[in-house]
Each structure stands twice: as C-alpha cells, then as structure tokens.
Amino acid sequence: MKKNLTYSEAILEGFKYLLDNYPEVFVIGQGLWSPWYVGNSMKDLDKLYGKERIIDTPVSENAVTGAAVGASLCGSKPIVVHPRMDFLLYAMDPIINQAAKWSYMFGGQSNPQLTVRSIVNRGGEQGAQHSQLLHSLFAHIPGLRVVMPFSVKDARDLLISSVLCKDPVIYIDDRWLYDQVDTISDVEIKDLEDQSPKKIIDGNEITIIASGFSTKLAKNAIDKLSIKNKNSIELFDLRVISPIKYDSIVKSILKTKRFMVVDGGWKTCGLASEIISSIVERIDPSSLLSKPVNVSLKECPAPSSGLLEENYYLSENNLVDLINRELENNN
DSSP states (O other): OOEEEEHHHHHHHHHHHHHHHOTTEEEEETTTTOSSEEEETTTTHHHHHOTTTEEEOOSOHHHHHHHHHHHHHTTOEEEEEESSGGGGGGGHIIIIIIITTHHHHTTTSOOOOOEEEEEEOOOTTOOTTSOOOOHHHHHTSTTOEEEOOOSHHHHHHHHHHHHHSSSOEEEEEEGGGTTOEEEEOSOOOOOGGGOOOEEEEOOSSEEEEEOTHHHHHHHHHHHHSOHHHHTTEEEEEOSEEESOOOHHHHHHHHHHSOEEEEEEEESTTOHHHHHHHHHHHHSOGGGOSSOOEEEEEOSSOOOSOHHHHHHHSOOHHHHHHHHHHHHHHTO
C-alpha cells in the first residue's frame, strides 16, 4: 500500500517497523520523550513502546553511546540518537576505538550491531558549534558504515537496513530534508552491503554526484536550468558514503567525460575530494574533457550572521551558475 509521507514521517515509520518486528531493538539518547527535540521523527514512540525501549537520557553522549556499544555486544540492536551531530564528538571513543574495531580485533566472532543516528542542524544563525556536517570524518574510519539518505523512501528503508546490518552504522539525516514529501510503498528490506549509488536523472554531458541534502540542492538546481542544459545532466545520489561503490558512477563519467561533486562539508580531506581522487584512480584522466569540479563549503566555521550564512552555504542559484558555466566552457 502506498503512503504519502514526509522525510521525517518516513523515519518515524522506520522506527515503528523495527520496534514492532525486532524485540532486541531499543532506542536511547537525549530528548526522545520531547514532542519537539527530534521533530516528529520519533513522535509518541515512548507512549507506544514504553520508556524501557525508548530511553531518554541525561546529557552524556559518551556514556550513552558506550552503554549502547556494550548492549550491542550482548545481543541487542540499539539505536543511539544524537540530535546534533556537533555533540556526537563527545562519543568518539566508543564509536571509533570500540564499535569500529571490535569485530576486527576478535576475528569476526563478535559484531557490535549498533546504529548511531546523528541529526544535522544548520542555518538559522546557529553558528560554528551547532551547524557541522561531519560525515567525512566518520567515513574515514575503517569498520564503520556511513549512510546519508536523500529520498523519503531511503530515509525509512536505509534506517531499517542500518539497524539490521551486522556492522556499526552512522546514519545521518538532515533537518533541511524533513519537509520533503513523496509517495512510497511498503517497507522494503534491503541488505546494506548491497546498496549502491542511485541515478536520479539521466543525461549525457556532465555527471553530478551528491549525497543527503546536497542531492536535493543539485536536483532543484537542475530543475531551474534551461531545457537544453537540463537534459545534459546525469545526477547520482550516493546514499551510502562509506563504503562507496563506484561502478555506475565511473560508467556514467566515461559517457559524459565531465563530472562535478557537490558536498555540504569542507573541501580539505572532504567527501568531494575523496570521490574525485577515487574516480581519477579508476579512469584515464586524459579521457576527461575538463578537470573535475569540487563544490564544497568555504574553508571556515559556520557564521552566526544570517547575511553571512547566505554567502557561506551553497544555494540553488549558485549551483545553477556553476553548472551553466561548466557546460558553456566546454561546448
């Protein structure tokens, strides 16, 4: 049966599916009993499933995440919710030194089936300590899988896949996507290991690669292009940023011979830089008609001024200009 859902409602449906079907699943984190702290993405879960499975905790990111890692090693499938990615930094030891390493150190005999849901909050003059997208940092760590859903359907289905995966997963959702609406079918169980980038738009002159909110930004920018240029773009949504399966992307770039990577993080050691490097390692650079384009944030912390934010964050119009310039310069 098909349903009309927002992105945040799809996340809520994913939680309900997991809690209904897997008694070993529980959720732990800050503000989970609040009607507003995590939007409506967890609305009334404590009332439906009880406060012993939806556990609202004191502000102690390190302790909460460490407890969840321990529970995962004892057979549970915990979901830790960090309502701001910025403060996930307090939990780096249990995530990077414990969860990511455990299976390797013990020869695969014990797997921490832990999912860390980390929410990105940006804009609104929140400033440098409340606006960070740190996906590249976690994608750097062997042993972690990192998921960034763009579509309403993926927001639900990849949450379920993350929790059912034997490996620890960082699941990153972005509040800038919460109002996105789509009609989606019933839950489709997907093995996270099998997930690949998805082609959103067909084209033949330039390949654009993005993830999360950056995919939405790129899609909206393409919608604003002239008919001629609009039909020139091939757009891929990464969906899973660690590990990335490059086969379909490389095939597209060999066809279009140009590519651009759009990312909401910083350029230095960032996701866009990694993708460009990985693609150039897989193809003969001389087959490209132009050098790759890296579209990332300016190399500075987020400002607190609304006027400065307008210049700091990439906009649809910025991206329209960049795409048009790339196409015009190479025709």
